[in-house]
Amino acid sequence: MTNQTDPTGDVRLTGIAKTYGAFTAVHPLDLTVPQGSFFALLGASGCGKTTTLRMIAGLEEPSSGTVSLGGQDVTALPPYKRPVNTVFQSYALFPHLDIFENVAFGLRRRGLRSVKKQVEEMLDLVQLGEQARKKPHQLSGGQQQRVAVARALINHPKVLLLDEPLGALDLKLRRQMQLELKRIQTEVGITFIHVTHDQEEAMTMADTVAVMNAGRVEQLGSPADLYENPRTTFVANFLGTSNFIEAEVDSKTGGEIVLKAGGGKLVLPEARCSAPAATGGKVLVGVRPEKISLTHADDAGEIPEGRNRITGKIADSSFIGVSTQYVVDSPVCSDFEVYAQNIDRDPRLVPGAEVVLHWNPAHTFGLDAAQDAD
Ligand code: ATP
Secondary structure, eight states, X not given: OOOXXXXXXXXXXXXXXXXXXXXXXXXXXXXXXXXXXXXXXEOSTTSSHHHHHHHXXXXXXXSEEEEEETTEEOTTSOGGGSSEEEEOSSOOOOTTSOHHHHHHHHHHHXXXXXXXXXXXXXXXXXXXXXXTTSOGGGSOHHHHHHHHHHHHHTTOOSEEEEESTTTTSOHHHHHHHHHHHHHHHHHHOOEEEEEESOHHHHXXXXXXXXXXXXXXXXXXXXXXXXXXXXXXXXXXXXXXXXXXXXXXXXXXXXXXXXXXXXXXXXEEEGGGBOSOOOTTOEEEEEEOGGGOEEEEGGGGGGSOTTOEEEEEEEEEEEEOSSSEEEEEEETTEEEEEEEEOOSSOOTTOSXXXXXXXXXOGGGEEEEETTTTXX
C-alpha cells in the first residue's frame, strides 16, 4: 500500500507515544526522517530515545500513534516484516560461526544458497574482507561492531536503526567508528537512525539531530543549527557551553532587538530569538564562550563599534593549550565563561583585571526567560 503523497523511504512517526502504567516514556511525537539521511536521536539517559527507536523497529508497541515507512503504515507489522534492521550495543554475533557465516546468516535463513558474492561485497564495505574466516573473539571490538553492521545490512533494509552501537568501545575506537559508520551510510545511501547520549557523536555523524528531553523532542535541526540557534536552555546546555544574561527588551528596529542588561545594551538579531520579545519583556540572552573576545579595560577604546559588550573582572584563568579559558564576574552575569583564542596572551589578563567582553551580535541567541520557570 503506497501512498502517492509519500512515495519515498521516509520514516514518519505520527502522534507516536508510549506509556508504562502512569509513566509516559514518550509523549505524542510527530517526526519525519527523510530517506537517505543520517538521523540521530540525542538525549540523556532515560529521555525516551531507545523506546522511540524500538517503536520504529516494531520491538515495542506504541500506546498511540502510527509508524510509516515509505508511505506504508507498518504499526501493526511484527519486526521481521518491516524493512528495517537494528544494530545493538551488544553485537550479539554468533560465537561459534566465523565472520563470513555471521554475515551470511540472514541470507541463509531466507533459504538462499549462493551467498558468496553478497557476503564478500558486504565484508568489503565494512573493510573486513581479510577477516572472513576468523571467529568473533579473534576480532577487536570495533571490528565486531562492523560485522554486526554488515549482518544488519545484508538483507538490504530501507532503514538501519543503531541503538548506542559504539557504547562499548573506548574513546579512540569510538571516534574512528563514527567516521566509519558515516562512510558506510554514504556508500549504501539508506536511512540510518542512530541513538546516542553523546552530543559530539551525534554532531559528527548526523545530518539531522533530534534532541530529546523527558520523552519529548525539544528541538530538531542540523548540528550547526542546533549549536548556533538553540531554542531552549536545555538544548543550549546539552550541545556545549553557553553564557546566559538576563535582559529586558528595550526596542525593536530593522530586524534587531535592542535589550537592556545591567547598565548597558545588547543587540540580538530578531531571527535568532525564540522568546516572544515584547517591549519590556524578559529575554535570556545566550552566547557561546568561544565567540567572545576579551580586552583589558584600558584598551576598551580599541574595540570596534557595533559589538555587544559587557564589563567584568577576571575571576579565574586556565591555560588549556590551544586557548586560555577565563571565568569573568560581571554585574549582569556572574561566572561568565570565556574561551579566548589568544595566541599572544595579554599578560595583563590575570585574575582581578578589569575587562570588556565583546562579541558580534550575530552570534547572540535569545531564549524565553520564562520557559524553565515552571
Ligand atoms: P538510555 O540512554 O539509558 O537507554 P533512553 O533515552 O534510551 O535511555 P528509554 O530506554 O527509552 O530511555 O526509557 C525511557 C523511560 O522509560 C525511562 O525512564 C525508562 O525507565 C522507562 N522504561 C523503559 N522501558 C520500560 C518498561 N518496560 N517498563 C517501565 N518503564 C520503562
